[in-house]
Amino acid sequence: MKIGDIANKTGFSIETIRFYEKQNLVKNVGRHINNYRDYGDEQIAQLVFIKQCRNIGLSNKEIKILQSHLENPQSECGEVNQLIASALKKIREQLKLLHETELQLNYLNSLCNHNGASHECGIMNELRTTRHF
Amino acid sequence: MKIGDIANKTGFSIETIRFYEKQNLVKNVGRHINNYRDYGDEQIAQLVFIKQCRNIGLSNKEIKILQSHLENPQSECGEVNQLIASALKKIREQLKLLHETELQLNYLNSLCNHNGASHECGIMNELRTTRHF
DNA sequence: ATTGACCCTATATTTACTTCAGGGTTTATA
DNA sequence: TATAAACCCTGAAGTAAATATAGGGTCAAT
Ligand SMILES: [Zn+2]
Ligand SMILES: [Zn+2]
Ligand SMILES: [Zn+2]
Ligand SMILES: [Zn+2]
Numbered sequence: 412m413k414i415g416d417i418a419n420k421t422g423f424s425i426e427t428i429r430f431y432e433k434q435n436l437v438k439n440v441g442r443h444i445n446n447y448r449d450y451g452d453e454q455i456a457q458l459v460f461i462k463q464c465r466n467i468g469l470s471n472k473e474i475k476i477l478q479s480h481l482e483n484p485q486s487e488c489g490e491v492n493q494l495i496a497s498a499l500k501k502i503r504e505q506l507k508l509l510h511e512t513e514l515q516l517n518y519l520n521s522l523c524n525h526n527g528a529s530h531e532c533g534i535m536n537e538l539r540t541t542r543h544f
Numbered sequence: 545m546k547i548g549d550i551a552n553k554t555g556f557s558i559e560t561i562r563f564y565e566k567q568n569l570v571k572n573v574g575r576h577i578n579n580y581r582d583y584g585d586e587q588i589a590q591l592v593f594i595k596q597c598r599n600i601g602l603s604n605k606e607i608k609i610l611q612s613h614l615e616n617p618q619s620e621c622g623e624v625n626q627l628i629a630s631a632l633k634k635i636r637e638q639l640k641l642l643h644e645t646e647l648q649l650n651y652l653n654s655l656c657n658h659n660g661a662s663h664e665c666g667i668m669n670e671l672r673t674t675r676h677f
Numbered sequence: 678a679t680t681g682a683c684c685c686t687a688t689a690t691t692t693a694c695t696t697c698a699g700g701g702t703t704t705a706t707a
Numbered sequence: 708t709a710t711a712a713a714c715c716c717t718g719a720a721g722t723a724a725a726t727a728t729a730g731g732g733t734c735a736a737t
Binding site for chain 2: 460463464466467468477480481483484485486487488489491492495496498499502503505506509510512513515516517519520523524526527528529530531532534535538539540
């Protein structure tokens with residue numbers, strides 16, 4: 412299977428798939444006689460796994476850790492638990508911050524909806540105001 | 545005022561403040577005779593404004609646009625409105641994605657809390673499972 | 678034989694900083 | 708007065724996670 416085929420099949424871009432190979436997230440990629448990359452079921456499984464991990468916000472570094480547990484089925488999964496728990500914690504912190512950001516943006520958004528001079532703009536006036544100091 | 549002082553006063557790191565000067569987000573920085581940077585109220589105001597913008601998730605590029613409205617008080621603020629509205633839209637999209645991520649992570653988190661072999665781990669089994677294909 | 682659709686490598690660009698290497702200056706103290 | 712700690716400088720490289728670009732090879736069809 413050529414790179415364009417597996418890109419279609421998995422939803423990753425061609426460049427991303429080549430990048431993942433360079434990062435050793437996609438492994439054991441074969442080559443055709445003409446030097447084109449050759450992919451099989453193993454690489455599809457790898458990319459599916461990567462996609463699952465991306466969907467829960469893991470970094471490529473963290474994905475590698477989980478891959479090592481895939482490859483060492485006898486390893487203890489404590490590290491896996493911790494990784495997921497810490498990812499969840501990070502996501503919740505991000506959510507909290509984003510919620511605050513949303514509130515503030517929503518407020519700003521309400522301060523001006525006309526087209527006037529910037530120095531009379533409610534948004535600019537609010538942003539110009541010193542806070543938190 | 546030296547860079548360490550303004551760093552303390554504004555909460556930005558020294559390196560970040562130098563970086564912002566290079567990016568022309570902080571402007572008109574003076575110099576002492578010994579070549580040390582010299583900051584005043586103008587730079588404090590600039591950094592306060594930058595902080596406000598960061599708090600609502602704006603990029604440095606977007607901050608520059610808002611700065612140009614500060615510097616041109618007669619400019620029409622339509623661009624400001626649009627920028628804030630589009631930032632709000634982006635934040636809401638991010639929130640939606642993060643909420644889904646949280647759900648999935650929370651589910652994964654419930655699948656294992658013991659310490660066993662990875663190939664029997666509920667988390668790993670779930671991640672290994674092909675979905676969305 | 679030439680076009681268009683693919684594929685290759687290597688390098689550069691992006692964002693927003695952070696870190697590092699290799700210095701000079703100022704201030705406190707012994 | 709010497710010296711060490713604390714602070715400042717520049718320029719370059721590193722970070723994450725791709726994306727884009729330059730320059731060129733391969734393949735299928737017309
Ligand atoms: Zn919510
Ligand atoms: Zn306005
Ligand atoms: Zn097993
Ligand atoms: Zn487990």
